[in-house]
Amino acid sequence: MSLTYEDRRMTILNQLEMEGKVQVHQLSEMLAVSTETVRRDLDRLEKEGKLRKVYGGAVKMRLELVEPPFLKRAQMMKAEKAAIGKLAASLIRDGETIMMDNGTTTIEIMPYLKDRTNITLITHSVPILNLAMETFRGRIIFVGGEVNMEFQAAAGSLTDQMLDQFKVNKAFISVGGISLTDGITDFHLAEALVSRKMIQRAEESILVTDHTKFGMSTFARVSKLEEISMVITDSGCSKEWIDAIETLGIEVLISD
Known part of the structure; x- marks a missing residue:
């Protein structure tokens, strides 16, 4: 039985929380879905403001790109x-x-x-x-x-x-x-x-x-x-x- 988007979303965000970044191919193997599905999920999560896409994967959104005073x-x-x-x-x-x-x-x-x-x-x-x-x-x-x-x-x-x-x-x-x-x-x-x-x-x-x-x-x-x-x-x-x-x-x- 394939995972729903919500299941994949939770897995991706949990992985992101622990590692700070995720990779498309790693997620594809972990979730047993195609790389295209992972990329669509990352696109959707980026629109939700949950992550920022980078080449080959995504990184956690930083609240501050520079340190406040x-x-x-x-x-x-x-x-x-x-x-x-x-x-x-x-x-x-x-x-x-x-x-x-x-x-x-x-x-x-x-x-x-x-x-x-x-x-x-x-x-x-x-x-x-x-x-x-x-x-x-x-x-x-x-x-x-x-x-x-x-x-x-x-x-x-x-x-x-x-x-x-x-x-x-x-x-x-x-x-x-x-x-x-x-x-x-x-x-x-x-x-x-x-x-x-x-x-x-x-x-x-x-x-x-x-x-x-x-x-x-x-x-x-x-x-x-x-x-x-x-x-x-x-x-x-x-x-x-x-x-x-x-x-x-x-x-x-x-x-x-």
């Missing part, structure tokens, strides 16, 4: 990010040294560290530095270099050299997108390189991200998913994604 992003999914930040902060033990990259989710960890005095924070993020100087009572190390005014963080060779001087307990990493195919990605190459270095210099690398980033791929690759120790996200994350990440041996924590 930091202050605008800070207001997006704010409650979810705050809950993720609270859960992430609870994992930090006294005496630990942590790194935070430049993100509107990582910055939400800071309010829950304000009374912690025996923690060392290393960051290249100007917004996180500013907030830490106002509220944090532990030790602060700012990883300098050339400050990019667009995304308000230091990056480049000097930043990379400074990060090489440290070995830390935990690195908290933000994300532009998460895909089983492309791994962890960011909008900016310079920021992706800093996040990658932090992962390399940490005993544990913890990804902090709201559910909207799953199934997305952005410009610059940070790392493979397997290089992450843990993912902290919100309850909007689908069971399929949780299962897929845990299958890779990565622990997943869901915030309240």
Whole structure:
């Protein structure tokens, strides 16, 4: 019995959610239909605004082709990010040294560290530095270099050299997108390189991200998913994604 369009539609969208992209020939074999049928389905889904056709297949629609400014992003999914930040902060033990990259989710960890005095924070993020100087009572190390005014963080060779001087307990990493195919990605190459270095210099690398980033791929690759120790996200994350990440041996924590 052949699959209906609705059945094929669900399969295509599920595959797109997990992989970030689909290929016509792969779908043809999976659905046991002709490539012409798959192409018609992709045409229809593109008209529905569910995907964007590319040569040989389709990719997931991106809500943002470029990253919004930091202050605008800070207001997006704010409650979810705050809950993720609270859960992430609870994992930090006294005496630990942590790194935070430049993100509107990582910055939400800071309010829950304000009374912690025996923690060392290393960051290249100007917004996180500013907030830490106002509220944090532990030790602060700012990883300098050339400050990019667009995304308000230091990056480049000097930043990379400074990060090489440290070995830390935990690195908290933000994300532009998460895909089983492309791994962890960011909008900016310079920021992706800093996040990658932090992962390399940490005993544990913890990804902090709201559910909207799953199934997305952005410009610059940070790392493979397997290089992450843990993912902290919100309850909007689908069971399929949780299962897929845990299958890779990565622990997943869901915030309240």
